[in-house]
Amino acid sequence: MAEKKKITKPGWKNLPEGDLIIGGGTAMQFKTGDWRSERPVHIPEKCINCLTCWVYCPDSAVIVKDGKVIGFNYDYCKGCGICAHECPVKGKAIKMVPEREAKIETCK
Amino acid sequence: MKDIIEIRWHGRGGQGAKTAALLFADAALASGKYIQAFPEYGPERMGAPVTSFNRISSKPILLHSGVANPSIVIVLDPTLVASVDVTEGMPDDGILIINSGKCPSEIKKELGIAGGIKVFAVDASGISKETIGREIPNTPMLGAFVKATGILDFKEMLEDTRKKLEKKFKNKPGVVEGNIKAIERAYAEVRS
Amino acid sequence: MAKGNIVARTGNEAMAEAMRQINPDVVAAYPITPATEIVQIFASYVADGLVSTEFVPVESEHSAMSACIGSSAAGGRTMTGTSSQGLALMAEMLYIAAGLRLPIVLAVVNRALSSPINIHCDHSDTMMVRDSGWIQIFSENSQEAYDNMIQAVKIAEKAAIPVIVTTDGFIISHGMERIEILDDADVKNFVGEYKPKDYLLKLEEPITAGALDLTDYYFEHKRQQIEGFKASKAVILDVAKEFAVIAGRSYGLFEKYRLDDAEIALVAMGSTAGTTKVVVDELRQKGLKAGLLKPRVFRPFPKEEILEALKKLKAIAVMDRSDSMNGHEGPLCAEIKAAFYDIGVNKPVLNYIYGLGGREIRPEDIALVFSELSEVAGGKEKPKVSYLGVRE
Numbered sequence: 001m002a003e004k005k006k007i008t009k010p011g012w013k014n015l016p017e018g019d020l021i022i023g024g025g026t027a028m029q030f031k032t033g034d035w036r037s038e039r040p041v042h043i044p045e046k047c048i049n050c051l052t053c054w055v056y057c058p059d060s061a062v063i064v065k066d067g068k069v070i071g072f073n074y075d076y077c078k079g080c081g082i083c084a085h086e087c088p089v090k091g092k093a094i095k096m097v098p099e100r101e102a103k104i105e106t107c108k
Numbered sequence: 109m110k111d112i113i114e115i116r117w118h119g120r121g122g123q124g125a126k127t128a129a130l131l132f133a134d135a136a137l138a139s140g141k142y143i144q145a146f147p148e149y150g151p152e153r154m155g156a157p158v159t160s161f162n163r164i165s166s167k168p169i170l171l172h173s174g175v176a177n178p179s180i181v182i183v184l185d186p187t188l189v190a191s192v193d194v195t196e197g198m199p200d201d202g203i204l205i206i207n208s209g210k211c212p213s214e215i216k217k218e219l220g221i222a223g224g225i226k227v228f229a230v231d232a233s234g235i236s237k238e239t240i241g242r243e244i245p246n247t248p249m250l251g252a253f254v255k256a257t258g259i260l261d262f263k264e265m266l267e268d269t270r271k272k273l274e275k276k277f278k279n280k281p282g283v284v285e286g287n288i289k290a291i292e293r294a295y296a297e298v299r300s
Numbered sequence: 301m302a303k304g305n306i307v308a309r310t311g312n313e314a315m316a317e318a319m320r321q322i323n324p325d326v327v328a329a330y331p332i333t334p335a336t337e338i339v340q341i342f343a344s345y346v347a348d349g350l351v352s353t354e355f356v357p358v359e360s361e362h363s364a365m366s367a368c369i370g371s372s373a374a375g376g377r378t379m380t381g382t383s384s385q386g387l388a389l390m391a392e393m394l395y396i397a398a399g400l401r402l403p404i405v406l407a408v409v410n411r412a413l414s415s416p417i418n419i420h421c422d423h424s425d426t427m428m429v430r431d432s433g434w435i436q437i438f439s440e441n442s443q444e445a446y447d448n449m450i451q452a453v454k455i456a457e458k459a460a461i462p463v464i465v466t467t468d469g470f471i472i473s474h475g476m477e478r479i480e481i482l483d484d485a486d487v488k489n490f491v492g493e494y495k496p497k498d499y500l501l502k503l504e505e506p507i508t509a510g511a512l513d514l515t516d517y518y519f520e521h522k523r524q525q526i527e528g529f530k531a532s533k534a535v536i537l538d539v540a541k542e543f544a545v546i547a548g549r550s551y552g553l554f555e556k557y558r559l560d561d562a563e564i565a566l567v568a569m570g571s572t573a574g575t576t577k578v579v580v581d582e583l584r585q586k587g588l589k590a591g592l593l594k595p596r597v598f599r600p601f602p603k604e605e606i607l608e609a610l611k612k613l614k615a616i617a618v619m620d621r622s623d624s625m626n627g628h629e630g631p632l633c634a635e636i637k638a639a640f641y642d643i644g645v646n647k648p649v650l651n652y653i654y655g656l657g658g659r660e661i662r663p664e665d666i667a668l669v670f671s672e673l674s675e676v677a678g679g680k681e682k683p684k685v686s687y688l689g690v691r692e
Contacts, residue, residue, distance in 0.1 A: 012520035017460055017528070018401030019513050019521050020498055024506030130308075133476050137308045145308070146475035149334075149420070168478075171578050172441070172471050172571035173662045 032059065036079030038096045042071050047093035053083035113259065114175045115162040118194050119184035122154040124246035128184065129160040131269060132250060136164050138268040139260055144169050157192050164259065180257055183207060184232070184245050189219060200224040205256050205298070207232040207245045212300055228256040230298040232290075239293065240286035247287045251294035266291060304480040304547070311472035314442040314479055315381065315407045315465070316341035318449035320351055321487035324405075325376030325494070328356035328367035333419050334469045335383035335409035361386035365393035365404075372402035373509045375499030377453065379404065383469065384411035384425045391429055394462075398433025399525065400509060403456030403463075403496075406434070407449060410570065410621075411469040412657045420658020421469035423569065424622035426598075427631050433525055435463040435532060436599040438569045440555075441472055443479040444596075447549060450482070453491045454539045459532040461525075468571040470658065486546045529600045536597055553602035555594040556609055558584060562591025564673040565610070567636060568619035569595050572654075572661050576619075579666040590670050595632070603639045610636070614677035615648040617669050619688075621655045629685050648676045654688035665689055 016022050040053075047069055054062040054069065061077035063070050072083075084094040115132075119125030126147040133145035144163040161175040177197045186208040188194065195204060200223045206215055209231040216227050230252040232245035240247075250269065254262050270288055277283040309317060315338045319327070327346075329339035346355040356371075358364045361382050372378040382390060387408055397404050412418040413425055426436055437452060439445040445467045452463040467473050482490075498507050513521055533553060540551040557577050559565055568576050573594035583590040593609055595602070610616055620630025629637070633651035640647055652669055655661045665688055676682050 009516060010520075012523040012527070015517070015520055015524065016498070017521075017524050018509070019399060019511060019517075021508035021511055022498060022505070026508060130476055134308045137306065137478050142478050143308060144475055144477050146471070149470045149474060170574040171663070172468070172475070172574045174660050176662065 031075045032078050033073075033075045036074070036077060037099050038079045038081060039074060039077065039099055039102050040072050040079070040081070040083050040094045041097050041102070042069060043093050043095065044069075046089050046091060048089055050088060052086050052088055053094060056082050056086045058082065111167055112163050112165040112169060112171070113180065114178045115164070115180040115182065116175055116178035117160045117162075117182045117184065118188050118192060119158055119160075119246070120154075120188070121156045121158050123184050124244060125158050125160045125184055128182070128246035128249060129162050131247070131272060132253070133162055133164075134272055135250070135260055135265040135268040136162075139264050141166060142169050144171075148174070157188055179203065180253075181205070182249055182253055184249060186210075189215075195219060195221060195225060198225055202226070203228065203256055205230070205249065205252050207249060209234060226256075226300060228252060228298050228300045230294045232294055235290050235293045235297070239290040240283065244287075248290040248294035251291035251296075252298035255295045255298050256300070262295060304482045304486075306478060307481050308476050309442050309446070309479050309481075310337070310474050310476045311439070311442045311445045311467040312337035312409070312474065313341060313476075314446040315449050315467070316345070317481060318446045318487070319379055319407075320345045321482070321484050322377075322379070322450065322453055322491050323351045323488070324353055324379045324453075326354045326356065326368070326371035326378045327380055328358055328364045328371065328378070329380045330358050330361045330364045330382070330386060332361070332383050332386040334411060334473045335381050335386070335407065337473070338381040338407050338409070361389040362393060365390040365397065365406075368404050368406075369393060369397050369400065369402060372397070372404050373400060373499065374501045375494075375496050377457075377494040378402075379406070379453075381407035381409070383409040384413055384419075387425045387429060388413060391432065394429050394432040394434060396510070397462045399521070401460040401525070401528070403453075403460060405449065405452045405456055406462065406464045407445075408464050408466045409469045409473040410466050416657075418657040419469070421471055421571075422621045422656045422658065423466075424656075426464060426466055427622045427624075429464075430599055430631065433461070433529070434599065435459070435461050435529075435536070435597065437463060437465050437536075437597055438595065439465065439467045439472065440571055440573045440594065441479075442467075442475070442477040443549075444551075445472060446479055446481065447543065447547060447551065448596075450487055450490060451536075451539050451543050451551070454542070455532070455536050457494060457496075458539065459528060459535040461528055461532055466570070471571045480547075480549075482547060490543065490546055533597075533600055533602060533605075551596060553595075553597045553605055554609070555592075555596060557592040557594065559591035559593055559609060561589060563589040563614045564616070564670065564677050565591040565593055565613050566617045566619055566666065566669060566673075567593045567595065567606075567610075567632065569598065569632065570621065572619060572621070572666075575661065575663055576666050579663050579670065582663075583667070583670055588670070588674065598632070601635050603635070603642075606636065607639050607643060611643070611645060611647075613647070615650070615673045617650045617652055617673050619669075620651060620653050623653050623656070633685075649684075650676060650682055651685045652688045653685065656690075659689050661689060 061073040117125040129145040133143040147160040183206040205228040212227040232248040273284045412422045448465040456463040618633035629651045
């Protein structure tokens, strides 16, 4: 989860006119990870690194390094489960874990 | 409002009543006048009676209402007089110019004109058939109009119309010459 | 003082001529009577290579305005034209263009809205979109239509507000008049090159346009638009000043005709203002102190300035060529009456609904309004709203 901080929003005098958002790639600033109720968990032992999950992820939240899946970017992963659904491995190399349990897991 | 000459054109859809009013306005403009030319619009139906109008003045024209009392009326189609009151709203000293082979006194009787309206007649249909090869009475009527009213200088009007036609019929020089000849003949042949 | 070339042009031809000289980047349009000729003539300029405009023939007015929005957001100088039902179909997109602050110029030939179906002039179409966030400039004649189109480009771009320029359907759109056309080079210099600050095709500095704007930002953006509208009055006047230099013709937010010493006056927009001037001149010859105020800019509504011009009058008649269907008065009258409330003045203001569906408005009709005004100025009572020229 992204750290919560108090944001002061600009008034009408300080906004770009015409509902424009200046600059590219501004979706990066919009962290959608807190929409998630289930998170994908990667099981490296089962993974064949076919990268099907990487192709399908609508949020580009599958992290790949040197051709291998190494995990998920939980800042942006909305927990849609498409990666787990598309995983071609028998018994699945990605499992969806309820966020509540996952958190407890990370707390341990 | 007396500074303004108001004109009404009667024709049938497709006969060029609107074009005649526009051509005349253009010619009047070329001679330094202020002008208006506008059609009375409705659904466009070939053959239906239509009217169009001009205002001519030496001062800017601000009026944007219709023309109710034209001092000059031009009738492009003689058969219209059976269904349309072409003298409606005309003052007693008005001028009526009609495309007809009949003589003006006869037309006056037919229309029941008792007062002072002056009637001019020219066989514009016949002239256009001979010079242009088709029945397009509007351009020869311009010639008759200038002769009957003296509003414009004939030579200037002829030159201006030639220029306009040359622009419109870039690839048909015969059409231009035919029209010019038609105007000249109507100017010479119009009777009162 | 004539600086241009004198030609005979209908309102539609005059507007198309202005568009040729402006040479916009994109025109996306769909035809509708009586505005068809504007884009039809312009399309022939495109075909003949007289302009470098990308002409986009679309399948509806909704699409026309959508394409214009895309083009304008991409950074192109964009124009189009329509009328009546076409404007109604555009309505959804008009709000979007305005909210995105896109400087599109739209020529509207005023025509009655259906039903009953009618192709002739009244102002109900532009009144329908009066709150859409577009500047609205009315033209009395072909000359003003031409001049307003050229100024509109600059106004829109400076104010970041789209502009509607109107003419009265058929009366002006199809009426040929003597007008002065500026030299191509003068118009080109006047409108200059369009250099938007932010636009979608500026690849080195990307932007997002049209993002979702909910409870936390929408109001701020609307406030910007409102403030932009307030500021646009000055922009319109600045552009008029610049235009006067090249054209020798002066424009303001409205025109006063023999108004300064008048006791009674009409307020009328569009071609009726011309006819009213003729009647004012006649009444003046008879010794009646009659005048006219012709709003040129209806949006933004120049409230303070109009009040200043009207406040000394004994009685006023507001001519509305549309009705608000509010059960009491027309839209122009409502604006003017509301303005008087703010300065605590209760002045006799008569409202005349006239000319709906192209119903003729003659000098005699206007003379009748003035005679009723005279009676009211003398203390007589008259109906607050009258329907001029309708059969009872």
